[in-house]
Amino acid sequence: MNLFCEENFHISSYNKAEEDRIDHKTVLTHLKKSGYTKKLDICMPHEPTERNLMNRVVICDSQLKHYKTQPFLKILITGEKK
Known part of the structure; x- marks a missing residue:
């Protein structure tokens, strides 16, 4: 099984x-x-495996990097674009 x-x-x-x-x-x-x-x-x-935990870290890191280059909330609230 x-x-x-x-x-x-x-x-x-x-x-x-x-x-x-x-x-x-x-x-x-x-x-x-x-x-x-x-x-x-x-x-x-x-229980998550070591690989699952590493994937979570990589995904979170990439999302943070994306937010730094494209601040979604700032654009949404202020309507400003780069």
């Missing part, structure tokens, strides 16, 4: 149950026991 989540998070629990010819509730029970939780309709590890 863990292997299918590690390979592809976007496989739905319904598809997995149908593929293995088992009850959907059984799939959900195994995923929960394995430490997975359903977020945005996909199964993900409850």
Whole structure:
């Protein structure tokens, strides 16, 4: 069960149950026991991995850099453009 989540998070629990010819509730029970939780309709590890944490840092950093070059709120409030 863990292997299918590690390979592809976007496989739905319904598809997995149908593929293995088992009850959907059984799939959900195994995923929960394995430490997975359903977020945005996909199964993900409850605790973020090191890679997930690094991606968050990179995304936040890029958003801050974008704001410095294009101050959205300042343009929105004052109507000024560079």
